[in-house]
Amino acid sequence: MALSKRLECILQEISCVTLADIGSDHGLIPVSALEEGRCQKAIATDISASSEKNVLQLAGARGVLDRIEFRRGDGLAPLSLGEAQVIVITGMGGLLIESIVKNHLDLALKSRLVLSPQRDQPILRKSLGEMGFAIKKERLVFEGEKPYNIFVCEADKEKEYTELELLFGRRLLEEKNPELLRLLETKLNKDKLLLQRLKASGKDDRSRNRIGEVESSIAQEEGAIRWLSKPNG
Numbered sequence: 001m002a003l004s005k006r007l008e009c010i011l012q013e014i015s016c017v018t019l020a021d022i023g024s025d026h027g028l029i030p031v032s033a034l035e036e037g038r039c040q041k042a043i044a045t046d047i048s049a050s051s052e053k054n055v056l057q058l059a060g061a062r063g064v065l066d067r068i069e070f071r072r073g074d075g076l077a078p079l080s081l082g083e084a085q086v087i088v089i090t091g092m093g094g095l096l097i098e099s100i101v102k103n104h105l106d107l108a109l110k111s112r113l114v115l116s117p118q119r120d121q122p123i124l125r126k127s128l129g130e131m132g133f134a135i136k137k138e139r140l141v142f143e144g145e146k147p148y149n150i151f152v153c154e155a156d157k158e159k160e161y162t163e164l165e166l167l168f169g170r171r172l173l174e175e176k177n178p179e180l181l182r183l184l185e186t187k188l189n190k191d192k193l194l195l196q197r198l199k200a201s202g203k204d205d206r207s208r209n210r211i212g213e214v215e216s217s218i219a220q221e222e223g224a225i226r227w228l229s230k231p232n233g
């Protein structure tokens with residue numbers, strides 16, 4: 001089945017007997033995982049009633065209905081301990097993903113998590129470390145100009161993150177990820193233009209605060225770009 005780059009990238013991280021896809025919506029992830037033999041059985045969950053119809057319709061059309069189960073419910077509540085070796089939670093905000101994991105932490109710690117937060121990535125990175133997960137792998141994929149982060153996490157100790165690692169991803173920085181460099185160069189150019197405009201227009205307290213924030217983003221972006229541009233060794 002033809003998938004977006006984001007979904008394709010998520011799919012590549014699935015390899016297990018039983019997959020759970022939390023907030024499955026359209027069902028593309030579990031159905032494709034079954035079709036490609038990335039799992040033998042899939043549990044799709046969602047709080048929304050319309051998702052059940054979507055998932056079962058797609059599974060029927062693709063001939064995998066006998067290996068998929070839909071369970072309606074909030075977060076990880078529809079799962080039992082150890083049932084799924086891989087749990088996917090993607091296409092939601094970082095704070096929602098954080099609360100879904102935190103609310104059933106014992107269960108989450110038993111599985112490999114594939115997470116894709118649409119925003120608040122730094123908060124989720126920090127919180128995962130505090131909850132006892134290490135981000136073993138991080139991927140950055142673009143659909144047009146829009147970046148998507150994908151974290152692959154397992155229960156393990158993670159040493160404390162630096163500010164830059166929380167902001168931009170330890171694994172991406174370690175591997176000097178070229179996509180991250182491209183993203184940061186684009187962000188830096190935008191922030192420099194914004195700073196010029198703010199300095200030219202605003203003289204009140206609010207503008208001064210905003211100028212401070214943009215200057216600090218620029219310093220962080222420049223720090224990460226310096227690191228990413230430095231040759232290894």
Ligand SMILES: C[S@@+](CC[C@H](N)C(=O)[O-])C[C@H]1O[C@@H](n2cnc3c(N)ncnc32)[C@H](O)[C@@H]1O
Pocket residue numbers: 022023024025026045046047048051073074075076089090091092096100
């Ligand atoms: C934008 S869709 C993402 C679909 C798919 N996971 C993806 O990455 O393309 C978000 C889905 O999460 C579901 N959702 C939101 N909060 C949820 C929760 N607490 N538990 C389960 N599903 C939830 C929504 O109903 C919606 O179908």
